């Protein structure tokens with residue numbers, strides 16, 4: 001068993017839970033090796049270097065969603081099971097999978113080794129497990145990430161980012177090609193493509209997404225005023241936003257997104273920008289416990 005740990009996730013909360021995990025494993029005489037990530041992207045390198053080692057039967061990731069995403073990007077297509085103990089701020093994958101917040105309960109569940117096969121999404125040349133989105137909230141993610149005030153003010157910077165981008169964002173014309181069928185939309189604020197339901201710490205942007213149905217769920221927010229969007233925002237936590245007419249919901253296996261402008265994108269919280277974006281579902285890609 002290898003344990004990959006991001007020591008800074010959740011403002012250092014993984015370092016608080018690691019002694020408990022080690023005590024539990026030592027008590028049961030279960031052998032393990034710990035590896036700590038040292039920089040951004042390191043988890044992908046660790047996963048790539050270790051995925052073919054003959055002595056590994058299981059990896060456990062102790063981190064937030066961002067590091068889990070990095071591990072998956074290095075681990076796929078290995079079929080060695082991945083267990084996950086949440087220690088981040090958002091913990092959206094854990095929310096989806098019903099993984100307990102208590103690290104020992106999460107560990108006990110992993111050790112039962114009830115393996116599930118789950119799908120993952122591909123966006124251009126990267127994989128994601130939860131949600132990729134672009135437009136308004138992609139801009140907010142970029143704003144928050146680049147903000148020097150992030151460490152000082154945490155979630156407040158996010159609120160400030162939402163309000164700022166809400167005032168300056170210009171809705172875009174977007175063409176989607178979903179399983180070879182063309183869909184055109186005017187005044188698009190947001191396109192979210194989901195394998196799991198949640199992102200951003202519990203927002204159910206695509207509340208019908210299932211990670212074992214071989215489909216990506218798409219939610220498009222369009223033709224909406226700034227004030228309407230502000231009112232709609234809190235409803236995303238319960239998934240009730242999809243009942244409103246300015247929300248388009250579609251499913252697909254292969255999705256291409258075109259816009260005249262470069263779209264700012266976030267996938268599992270990782271940010272980048274592009275004009276042409278291709279998505280694909282990879283069915284039953286990973287074994288998870």
Ligand SMILES: Nc1ncnc2c1ncn2[C@@H]1O[C@H](COP(=O)(O)OP(=O)(O)OP(=O)(O)O)[C@@H](O)[C@H]1O
Nearest residue numbers: 009010037038040063064065066067088089090091
């Ligand atoms: N030792 C390290 N030093 C600096 N950054 C790191 C280190 N290890 C991993 N990272 C980076 O930290 C980022 C955030 O990590 P992670 O997602 O685990 O925690 P989080 O942000 O607290 O949680 P969440 O993603 O659930 O909000 C990742 O993008 C990863 O690349």
